[in-house]
Amino acid sequence: MAAPIVVDIASGPAVHGELPALLVEACSGAAGGGGCALGDPKRTGTPIRALAVVWLDGPDHRRLRVDVASLGAPEGTLSSREIEFREEDPLPDRYRTAGLLVAALAAERAAAPAPPDPPPAPEDAEPAAGAPPPRPLGWFVGAGGLAGSGLDGGPARAGAWVMATALDRRSGFFGVLSASYATALGEPAPGVSVQWLALGGGGGIAAPIAPLDALARARIEGTVDWVMASPRDPKKPEETGHGWAFGTRTAIDLVWPAEGSVALLGSAEAFVRIHQTDLHVHPKPKATLPKGGFTGMLGVQLRLR
Numbered sequence: 368m369a370a371p372i373v374v375d376i377a378s379g380p381a382v383h384g385e386l387p388a389l390l391v392e393a394c395s396g397a398a399g400g401g402g403c404a405l406g407d408p409k410r411t412g413t414p415i416r417a418l419a420v421v422w423l424d425g426p427d428h429r430r431l432r433v434d435v436a437s438l439g440a441p442e443g444t445l446s447s448r449e450i451e452f453r454e455e456d457p458l459p460d461r462y463r464t465a466g467l468l469v470a471a472l473a474a475e476r477a478a479a480p481a482p483p484d485p486p487p488a489p490e491d492a493e494p495a496a497g498a499p500p501p502r503p504l505g506w507f508v509g510a511g512g513l514a515g516s517g518l519d520g521g522p523a524r525a526g527a528w529v530m531a532t533a534l535d536r537r538s539g540f541f542g543v544l545s546a547s548y549a550t551a552l553g554e555p556a557p558g559v560s561v562q563w564l565a566l567g568g569g570g571g572i573a574a575p576i577a578p579l580d581a582l583a584r585a586r587i588e589g590t591v592d593w594v595m596a597s598p599r600d601p602k603k604p605e606e607t608g609h610g611w612a613f614g615t616r617t618a619i620d621l622v623w624p625a626e627g628s629v630a631l632l633g634s635a636e637a638f639v640r641i642h643q644t645d646l647h648v649h650p651k652p653k654a655t656l657p658k659g660g661f662t663g664m665l666g667v668q669l670r671l672r
Contacts, residue, residue: 369400370414372435372473374466376405378505378536378626379423380577386462390421393466398473403466417473421465424626427454427580431465435472446472504672507532509632511666513547516659517561522553524563528664534573542570543586564593567616575625582625587617590638614640622668634664 372394376382387405395402401416422432431450448468452461510529517524526549534541544567551561571586592612616638622630639659 370416371401372398372403372417372419372469373406373415374403374419374421374469375537376421376423379421379462380428380458380575380580380625382537382575386458386577389459390462390466390469393463394469395466397467397470403469419469419473421469423461423465425451426624426627428452428458428461428626429454429456431461431468433465433468433472435469435475437473446475448472505534505536506671507534507668508671509666509668511632511664513549513662513664515549515636515662517551519658521561522551524549524551524561526550526563528666530668532668539573540570541573541584541586542568543588544568545588559596561594561596564595566591580624582622584620584622585618586620587615590614590616592640612640613642614638616662626670628670630668630670632664632666632668634662636662636664638662 374391374394376387376390379386381387383405391403391405403419417435417437419433419435422430424430429452431452433448435446450464450468452464508529508531510527512525513528514523514525526547528545528547530543530545532541532543545565546567547563547565549563549565554560567588567590569586569588571584573582573584575582590613592614594610594612596610616636618634618636620632620634622632624630637659638661
């Protein structure tokens with residue numbers, strides 16, 4: 368039985384379902400033999416004619432890139448091709464084109480002449496180039512404004528946030544680090560202002576929403592908050608209270624467009640504080656942090672890579 372071409376869709380509006388099936392159908396029709404199949408780059412146990420990695424990203428998924436490595440080729444190098452679609456080109460045609468391009472590059476690799484055998488490598492040498500390309504990892508940074516729950520029974524808070532994200536586009540798993548600064552929108556007690564500095568870190572899973580050209584992310588983070596309370600009147604003696612809170616937060620993020628170099632990012636968060644201390648500003652008041660609450664965020668995300 369002829370070996371298939373294994374195709375890994377690294378990014379695009381859909382990595383499973385009808386659109387990828389169109390890619391496989393077009394690729395199999397052009398490749399013949401064992402055809403083409405979707406699969407994992409680390410697939411083992413079955414002979415593989417070639418490995419292809421497909422990216423369909425950029426504004427409105429108009430940029431197509433295909434990398435093909437023929438695993439039996441002695442030189443083990445890649446063949447790559449990039450195409451820019453027109454805005455009016457429908458998504459099904461873009462997936463069919465990707466399939467035809469995979470088959471064409473695989474045939475090109477199979478027909479390439481084999482170079483002379485290289486000299487033996489030292490035993491402690493690094494593995495030669497030509498292994499399947501690594502999983503694509505995307506790096507993103509975002510910033511924006513926030514509003515949410517403040518002190519227990521007191522005014523809400525508002526401020527700004529920054530977030531750094533590393534996303535494995537193939538699996539959808541991502542890691543995140545975040546920081547935010549906020550201040551109470553009112554006085555929890557006469558003449559007192561309250562500020563929050565929060566740090567978080569965690570991860571989650573992302574999935575595309577093809578009809579909206581958006582990316583949904585579900586994440587969970589461990590958090591630490593440093594809360595400060597101080598008099599607003601500069602004529603009064605500087606008396607500052609501090610409080611700490613440790614907890615977790617879960618959130619749903621929506622990124623649009625999914626693969627845009629610049630994208631809008633909206634988020635709804637729910638947080639729970641596991642341990643906290645109260646605030647005291649001499650001689651009064653005593654302010655209490657809520658055990659839980661909600662935060663809404665809106666901002667911009669930049670794709671670094």
